[in-house]
Amino acid sequence: MSEAPADRDSILELTELTKRFGGLLAVDSVSLQIKRGEVFALIGPNGAGKTTLFNSVTGMFRPTSGRVVFDGRVITGSKPHEVARLGIARTFQNIRLFDFMTAVDNVKVGRHVRMKAKVWDSLFKLPRERHEEERVTEEAMELLRFVGIARFANHYARNLPYGQQRRLEIARALATEPKLLLLDEPAAGFTPQEKVELMELVRKILTRGITVFLIEHDMKLVMGISERIVVLDHGEKIAEGPPEEVRKDRRVIEAYLGKSA
Amino acid sequence: MSVGDFGFFVICLTAIVLLAAQAVVHPSEFAQILVFGLADGAIYALVALGYTMVYGIIELINFAHGDVFTLGAYVAAAVMGFFAGTSEDTFSVSNLVALLVTFPAAMLLMGAVNITIERVAYRPLRNAPRLAPLITAIGMSFLLEGIMFVWSGPFTVHVPDLLPHGPGFNTTIGGVFIEFKDVFVVVAAAILVSLLAVFINRSKLGKAMRATAQDRDASQLMGININRTIAATFFIGALLAGAGGVIWGLYFNAITYNLGFRTGLVAFTSAVFGGIGNIPGAALGGMVIGLTAAFSDAYIGSKWTQVVIFGILIGVLVFRPTGLLGMRVPEK
Numbered sequence: 001m002s003e004a005p006a007d008r009d010s011i012l013e014l015t016e017l018t019k020r021f022g023g024l025l026a027v028d029s030v031s032l033q034i035k036r037g038e039v040f041a042l043i044g045p046n047g048a049g050k051t052t053l054f055n056s057v058t059g060m061f062r063p064t065s066g067r068v069v070f071d072g073r074v075i076t077g078s079k080p081h082e083v084a085r086l087g088i089a090r091t092f093q094n095i096r097l098f099d100f101m102t103a104v105d106n107v108k109v110g111r112h113v114r115m116k117a118k119v120w121d122s123l124f125k126l127p128r129e130r131h132e133e134e135r136v137t138e139e140a141m142e143l144l145r146f147v148g149i150a151r152f153a154n155h156y157a158r159n160l161p162y163g164q165q166r167r168l169e170i171a172r173a174l175a176t177e178p179k180l181l182l183l184d185e186p187a188a189g190f191t192p193q194e195k196v197e198l199m200e201l202v203r204k205i206l207t208r209g210i211t212v213f214l215i216e217h218d219m220k221l222v223m224g225i226s227e228r229i230v231v232l233d234h235g236e237k238i239a240e241g242p243p244e245e246v247r248k249d250r251r252v253i254e255a256y257l258g259k260s261a
Numbered sequence: 262m263s264v265g266d267f268g269f270f271v272i273c274l275t276a277i278v279l280l281a282a283q284a285v286v287h288p289s290e291f292a293q294i295l296v297f298g299l300a301d302g303a304i305y306a307l308v309a310l311g312y313t314m315v316y317g318i319i320e321l322i323n324f325a326h327g328d329v330f331t332l333g334a335y336v337a338a339a340v341m342g343f344f345a346g347t348s349e350d351t352f353s354v355s356n357l358v359a360l361l362v363t364f365p366a367a368m369l370l371m372g373a374v375n376i377t378i379e380r381v382a383y384r385p386l387r388n389a390p391r392l393a394p395l396i397t398a399i400g401m402s403f404l405l406e407g408i409m410f411v412w413s414g415p416f417t418v419h420v421p422d423l424l425p426h427g428p429g430f431n432t433t434i435g436g437v438f439i440e441f442k443d444v445f446v447v448v449a450a451a452i453l454v455s456l457l458a459v460f461i462n463r464s465k466l467g468k469a470m471r472a473t474a475q476d477r478d479a480s481q482l483m484g485i486n487i488n489r490t491i492a493a494t495f496f497i498g499a500l501l502a503g504a505g506g507v508i509w510g511l512y513f514n515a516i517t518y519n520l521g522f523r524t525g526l527v528a529f530t531s532a533v534f535g536g537i538g539n540i541p542g543a544a545l546g547g548m549v550i551g552l553t554a555a556f557s558d559a560y561i562g563s564k565w566t567q568v569v570i571f572g573i574l575i576g577v578l579v580f581r582p583t584g585l586l587g588m589r590v591p592e593k
Contacts, residue, residue, distance in 0.1 A: 058482055084484035096479040098472050109472045112465050113484030133463075176484055 017066035110175030289436030302551020303450035311498030327525015333506025371503030420510030536584030
């Protein structure tokens, strides 16, 4: 097998990615390519392997076989913190904030990957550390404004309303300066109005030059914002293409609604 | 207020009222016991911090921690032995130099020991059932005690009395006899605890530690290297335990290989009392337990002191498992 020349257009490329848990084939030889600057959606019924695929990309799980190429670099089997440093950030299906930190501190944790101050700088409060700390706080506030929750900056994350917690998670992910943002069901539990606002936020994120890869159940939302869609069922890719094509695909309809007689 | 909280407050209040009565009737005796209690408490606080930091980040009770503390004292005794010209009779420049070398040497060495323990005994079991690392922790505790036993035998080891002492270095205020080393212990512990507080709250690594304690997976995805962060937690905990060991040696001048068993349990009680996982709680818990031990020694009798302390441990676990200041462990 010859090495394909690096495709400058694609930011993430999965080649026959497989993840097996004992006898269960959670992700079955899935290949896909995400282009820079697009919104790419991953949909499928419950248990189709969507989150497992995310976990395999971010290094939470080591894929059983297959290859993950991010930004021209093979990252298969890298540690999550290394993947984060290279520029992939994510949010979680069930929100996972640092509950006992303020909103602004949550975002600052994300910024830290890009910080340079060393232990002794902070212990002795050297000017370099102080300037960096001020800058990081300012940047964190800017991100909170960007997602629209600046007024909650000094509240504990756990005390934020549900919708704002989701936004805070996005701000924290953006703080790591990702090139690719993975959103795991960002609209779960949202009202229709909140979903519209979320779509606006995703568009704003795109203008920052960040590619968005999302898992979503809400078909309307997915159809509205994504350029291309991949459908998983039982770990297998059953369809791929622009929303209007995928919507009409027979196998997709079967996977969601069951086989009709 | 729950029944448990009520019971807890009634017991605390009773203890405080009884002590206040003593303070009024025999003020100078009371103050003297207070001085002993503060010095003991400062050392317990240093050791308790290591228990609480490790529990906070990986929810493991590091039973080897008390023995790391003891090993710190043994290393201190050995290092001090290298210095010529030190004197136990008067304070000299050589004594000062010996102290300035002993502290960092014992602290850093204990840091290295604790990192090694984490690497070989806990990290491979990180995803195992929680009983497994608990058992290896007890195993490491026995191993360290065994090493000290082989090194110096079962007898009491003398730690040179290098701190300034004797006439000129003690004073009597209102009938209370205070030595230089009483002050030294409390001040040294206060400095170390403040440095730790600044470090945890201000530094990047401190923030990474707090983040890892709250959600390990999410921290990884924020680019935090959790293995390094956990190792750093063990390192810092052991720096404090090492310092605690040196201070204990300088204060009491006598150590035995199994010192860490009892001291470790007392420090662990302090950490639980303050709210396990809670850093200010451990410092406060150490002071309260140190004072309790001193008052119990004086007013109840020293043979009852262990009963009192471990009675507190049981009482806290039954009535108020979150401790005085509350656990800082995220509910999952």
